[in-house]
Amino acid sequence: MRLRLRNVFLVYFVVSLVGLFCALRELGRPCPCPPPEPERRRGRSVGVSGGEGLPPIYVVTPTYARPVQKAELVRLSQTLLHVPALHWVVVEDAAAPSALVGGVLAASGVSFTHLSAETPPELRGGPGAPSWLFPRGAEQRNRALRWLRDTRRPDEPGVVYFADDDNTYSLRLFEEMRSTRGVSVWPVGLVGGLRLERPLVAGGRVVGFHTGWRPERPFPLDMAGFAVGLRLLLAHPRARFDPRAERGFLESSFLGGLVTPGQLEPRADNCTQVGVWGVLGAFGGLWGLVNPGQLEPRADNCTQVLVWHTRTEKPKLRQEEQLQRQGRGSDPDIEV
Ligand SMILES: *[C@@H]1O[C@H](CO)[C@@H](O)[C@H](O)[C@H]1NC(C)=O
Numbered sequence: 001m002r003l004r005l006r007n008v009f010l011v012y013f014v015v016s017l018v019g020l021f022c023a024l025r026e027l028g029r030p031c032p033c034p035p036p037e038p039e040r041r042r043g044r045s046v047g048v049s050g051g052e053g054l055p056p057i058y059v060v061t062p063t064y065a066r067p068v069q070k071a072e073l074v075r076l077s078q079t080l081l082h083v084p085a086l087h088w089v090v091v092e093d094a095a096a097p098s099a100l101v102g103g104v105l106a107a108s109g110v111s112f113t114h115l116s117a118e119t120p121p122e123l124r125g126g127p128g129a130p131s132w133l134f135p136r137g138a139e140q141r142n143r144a145l146r147w148l149r150d151t152r153r154p155d156e157p158g159v160v161y162f163a164d165d166d167n168t169y170s171l172r173l174f175e176e177m178r179s180t181r182g183v184s185v186w187p188v189g190l191v192g193g194l195r196l197e198r199p200l201v202a203g204g205r206v207v208g209f210h211t212g213w214r215p216e217r218p219f220p221l222d223m224a225g226f227a228v229g230l231r232l233l234l235a236h237p238r239a240r241f242d243p244r245a246e247r248g249f250l251e252s253s254f255l256g257g258l259v260t261p262g263q264l265e266p267r268a269d270n271c272t273q274v275g276v277w278g279v280l281g282a283f284g285g286l287w288g289l290v291n292p293g294q295l296e297p298r299a300d301n302c303t304q305v306l307v308w309h310t311r312t313e314k315p316k317l318r319q320e321e322q323l324q325r326q327g328r329g330s331d332p333d334i335e336v
């Protein structure tokens with residue numbers, strides 16, 4: 001009897017020791033409690049008020065009615081939904097904002113402003129005219145500029161980016177542009193007949209551009225390849241997109257009103273100074289005079305492609321037209 005008791009005690013002792021050992025081992029480890037709220041959720045708090053303390057990004061999207069319009073806007077909205085402190089300014093090429101675009105915006109969960117500006121007929125080109133005869137989206141982007149000038153105070157922080165509805169955007173792009181003070185630049189993939197176009201950077205400065213077409217353009221940049229500081233924009237009330245700009249010169253027509261192309265001397269090492277000029281600019285509109293030609297390279301000195309000039313294939317609707325001629329087309333009451 002005594003012997004058995006001793007055995008029981010021994011077993012108890014060993015089990016306790018093992019238990020204590022295991023407990024001690026667990027001490028240094030992170031507790032297996034539920035993981036904290038994922039980062040992504042914070043990205044959901046959209047709107048200018050979301051992302052406390054961050055300068056808001058104003059994403060300007062010109063759009064026009066076509067079969068893929070809703071699909072493009074839904075896709076873009078679901079990218080923008082992940083970006084904190086973002087306000088989406090959507091401008092339709094139409095006499096008035098449409099119910100379709102309004103519906104997409106209202107359902108998107110993104111903070112938005114819905115505007116319209118119709119391209120005048122003389123700048124539209126006839127139905128047979130090639131699409132590149134006049135630059136697309138100039139009126140609409142100018143309408144967004146007017147909205148920014150009408151509603152923002154000159155000293156408000158912010159970044160303005162022109163995002164067409166058919167490109168593909170990495171979420172990282174928005175964080176890269178967030179710190180824009182003057183004009184920030186980065187590569188664009190699948191554009192201009194090349195795998196990528198990009199500003200060439202040496203020693204942290206833009207020293208040229210890799211482009212296959214009209215490299216003599218003042219700013220050989222795609223619309224998706226730059227962002228502009230809101231204060232810089234507001235300090236230049238006349239800067240706008242020229243709807244009669246030659247093909248490929250629309251970006252230059254706008255950027256030329258903000259910075260001096262001859263002085264492509266972005267000073268990454270002098271970025272600290274830009275903040276001072278920014279304050280000066282806010283008071284005196286002096287920015288462009290004092291510190292022109294700021295191109296701030298982003299995306300690891302313009303070595304990362306974070307936006308792609310993808311184009312959605314135009315859908316073939318021949319069967320639809322055939323059925324419509326027979327009065328049996330798809331239900332026109334169902335929005336596509
Ligand atoms: C960009 O290049 C400059 C100069 O070579 C370097 O100091 C800097 O760290 C680079 N920045 C990034 C993000 O790679």
Ligand SMILES: *[C@@H]1O[C@H](CO)[C@@H](O)[C@H](O)[C@H]1NC(C)=O
Binds near residue numbers: 267268269270
């Ligand atoms: C930065 O500013 C200083 C003067 O404040 C100037 O001497 C220097 O050349 C500047 N650096 C660059 C890269 O522009």
